[in-house]
Amino acid sequence: MVDKKTLEKYAELALKTGVNLQANQAVMINAPIEGADFTRIVAKKAYELGAKDVHINWSDDELTLLKYENVPDEVIGSFPDWRVKLHDTYAEDGAAVLSIRSTNPDLLQNIDPKRVAMANKASGEAMKNFRKYTMNDKIPWSIISIPSGDWAQKIFPDKTKEDAVESLWEAILKIVRVDQEDPIAAWNEHNETLKTKREELNEKNYKKLIFQAPGTDLELELPEGHVWKGGSAVAETGVTFNPNMPTEEVFSMPHKYGVNGTVSSTKPLNYGGSVIDNFSLTFKDGKVVDFQAEQGEAVLQHLLDSDEGARRLGEVALVPHESPVSQSGLIFYNTLFDENASCHIALGKAYPTNVEGGSSMSEEELDQHGVNDSLIHVDFMIGSDKLDIDGVKQDGTTEPVFRGGTWA
Incomplete structure (x- = not known):
């Protein structure tokens, strides 16, 4: 398994370079239950960096699938107001938003695509205001990934679940430069390269x-x-962040x-x-x-x-x-x-x-x-x-x- 020190390095990279968390700022984290151990490391690190509040929105593939299999269309086609209010409240407070992704790519392959489209449309309409905060860089936001068993086995079908997860961790950590001595310095250098490229295209x-x-x-x-963009972005507050890692x-x-x-x-x-x-x-x-x-x-x-x-x-x-x-x-x-x-x-x-x-x-x-x-x-x-x-x-x-x- 990946050692705790490496996971702490990844958590620190996500918080310092990903959302660039500031002292006395709240952070909202979207995370899978399967990644609870890593998410706790991120939360602990966020408090150490001075976060005033860390809120986790948990998700679970199995529960998501159960819902799609069992609830009526009117439930699938609606989106709860409390979830809209939750996101809007954190956005209005200038919170950082970190999403940790690891969904099984085939999770809903046997669900009627019409039901999936209904759910996506409902959430899209309901979260329109929140999306303005992220797509206009009003608040810092970032997306990272960690392995889940089903996702890892989709990529490495010939391996056991445990070995597949291990292999996917190895690939992710290398790609996001956590395998390097100083990942944050490596990302600063990488952002400069992308900045040069986008400036050339803008010219x-x-x-x-x-x-x-x-x-x-x-x-x-x-x-x-x-305007060509790429690498780091700058939020309305002047904070530099990396939307995708x-x-x-x-x-x-x-x-x-x-x-x-x-x-x-x-x-x-x-x-x-x-x-x-x-x-x-x-x-x-x-x-x-x-x-x-x-x-x-x-x-x-x-x-x-x-x-x-x-x-x-x-x-x-x-x-x-x-x-x-x-x-x-x-x-x-x-x-x-x-x-x-x-x-x-x-x-x-x-x-x-x-x-x-x-x-x-x-x-x-x-x-x-x-x-x-x-x-x-x-x-x-x-x-x-x-x-x-x-x-x-x-x-x-x-x-x-x-x-x-x-x-x-």
Whole structure:
């Protein structure tokens, strides 16, 4: 098993570099029951760093599945007010939010996708206000992962549960740099690298990007005033934090009406406890007009039908093929990891911070700037060592951005 000292190092990284917890600040932690031991280490460390309050929202895969199997549609399609109030109260208080993810990718594979879509829609609508706090960087937030038995065995099917968990711990700790002498210093260096890359792209100010790979021929127009971000972010309070650990991407947004062509997935997408795999989407004027999937087509259909904005894109992210996640050679069936193995795009809501002045714009102003709105934000992977990307400059000339899956 992973020794306590290493787990303490990981907890400290999540709190200091992830959410950058400040003295006398509250922290809300979303955590799985299976990870209770690690979560207690995080809570203890948070109090040591001066947190005024540590609140844990526990989740449990088995109880989640029981609920989906047994409750009527009207319960599935509703979201409790007390949970909305809980999240809003902590957000209004300027709390940090840390999510510890380890869900079984196949948890809901035998549940009617319609019921899963109903639940996702209900939570999306209810948590709209809270999502403004995170997607506009009003409060510091971060997502990390720890292994669970079912998830580990999905990645390492030939190993016993115990050995699979051990192997997944090893992979995660390496990818998030906890295996290094000073993980925090390693992350500071990594953030500087990503900062340099995003500054280069902001200077280029491309008009559009053209993606070409087997099964992919896609043109993405970038809105006027678009901003590339990546690595660390800065909250309204001026605190620097890392929303995703790991992160290897620089990302911006496509214009919601300016996407045309076809794109094919290069890795499975785990969405709401089901896997969608080997799928392609065809866009016209920003909207998905056709789609197909070898696995999970019904789930993909419900995802696209979530709301008006679900068929449009909210993010484009560039990740070189030689990222540590990609080099691990593993498929994680977990977006936090798989999106950092390859270039990806996201269906649904765009981050308002990806356009100049976006976080203070009204919904109407955002729409006028080509910023997509939706209840969902779902990343899926389109990158590989066969992906080429060209950037079209403001004067119409073209130059290579990616060749063979890496920076040109």
